[in-house]
Amino acid sequence: MTHTLPGTDIAIESLPKISLHDHLDGGLRPQTIIDLAGEEGIELPETDADALGKWFADQSNSGSLVEYLKTFDVTTSVMQTAAGLTRIAREFVEDLHADGVICGEIRWAPEQHLNKGLSLDDAVRAVQAGIDEAVSAIEAAGDKIWIGQLISAMRQADNGLEIAQLALRHRDSGVAGFDIAGPEAGFPPSRLQDAFDLLASEFFPVTVHAGEADGVDSIKSALIDGRALRLGHGVRIVEDMNVHEDGDAITVELGTVATWVLDRGIALETSPSSNIQTGAIGPKRVLAEHPFDLLYRLGFSVTVNTDNRLMSDTTLSKELALLVDTFGYDADDLLAIQINAAHAAFVSRADKDDIIDTLIAGFEKI
Template identity: 55%
Template structure:
């Protein structure tokens, strides 16, 4: 592949066999995955001031700020990426490059999660913003196909949980459900903003048979996961690391609470993001991240990057960290990938075809 079009993910050895494994990325924020060089160019076009206009120092600034433990610095990183994503051209470019970076990571199915209401500062309305992102996703898929690589993408349209606009965003998602929008989410500051604050939107989407995932159980406790699953009809949970608060398990034995048992028995998928969770304090380390214990108990865990730029990561890097620091093997990686594809927001026939034609053969070709 052309290394300029499909750059090897940061922190990944180009010869790492994990890079060759077929992957699925479900929890992958569009505004958290820009290329630093793109940010610099887009910022110059709209006269937005950045901490630095040199590519590698800017990349380092994002990583250091996101991992600083200072919430103000962490949030500032998104202010810079969102500020340069306010025009049709910028949104299309960012989405196109996001797809190409997925392909370089070995991802063949990816969902781009983003909040259109944050991209209206320069005259776009939410429909125009969604259309601009879809154009970029389509262009990225076409460029991948020209290079002999396959990828399928979809948009998860997200409402900000601290705002009062979720029903309008849910209506937006439905208007675009037949043109690339595959799901709905709420994001932003979790603590103090429970999912049921947006129940009107979730009830509406439930009646319309539209897929929903909800950020829950990262910065707030297990009650938010309960509300997301049992009140707001979430088919998947974003992060969900604090489900361990509803269990008393040591070395694989113990008891599960009612909610944890429900999520295990019903295989409610958990979109887990190890590096990001360590950055935000939701987990102490990769080795101690709940994903491994939950995987061993049979929970439907999936491996995701969350914010590729801020966390300096990719699906490949997350998998490599789990292998090196948490004792995962290729079978574990395949289990998590099958989980991810199985709960992807795309039709059953496509999921089954991708498992048979892409996922299983891809894992059989590669040996760690």
């Protein structure tokens, strides 16, 4: 299925795009899960690819982040061997490329993939092998894609320093940044202070899940304790705003945290469908309630992402199409959002310039 810009025959899939927030264990192909589960003797809730894909989407529509995260027990169960991780990473990049992504960051938590004897370093190398295979094939076909790993520490596991050291060991072989994931409420970034201190001392970029399942204090901790350059989701930044409506006129007063995020250009890694599924936005759980448009019009560095393509039954093109349909965006808006993402990507200045040139050239073709 393709998604077109209204009033045109332009497929959003054909436009170059940037993906900053996309979890490896949330982007498996259903058939791959079935294949790997069969090899490992793992029972699944469904054994038909279409039915399994539907099961993931249905289970993820609870409105609770805690319930949403339970679906990952299934995906991580088939991600415990080097061969499995390599296949999944290769297919992940292939699927990004098929959707028009020219720069993607793949976040995942190696500590969740050690049940069958892999070491942390083995796991990172296995994922990188799959990335390298896909990138080489894409380049051999005449295209180019920038891909980096984001190594996540599970915020509830209290081993952030070890995972930060892991990320640093692989910074010259594919790892582009560090993240913390898992249950946000009750597990502030300050719990991983030693990890963030080490990463800051080594000038290593950090993004932090914040402002999804918890509010402004979580965002504040990500900025102060984590020195976050980006916020994973970050949509609850609106809780630090007072919005006044008088007819068609809207006045917005920003609090100190929201002002800091706006003035410093700290990117918000929003994921519209996921934000609805996990209850990160308004009670009606409809896209019209999503603060994306308000944030975009206020000048925040908003980006659009999938979070977990399997659980949300989505692609980056589909997420953009949803915003287009809801808020009336056009190609200029989509390009502006992609340039936000390019500026926020954890790549070199030279690569960033190349990515932006590729974005502009791709949109000029339409």
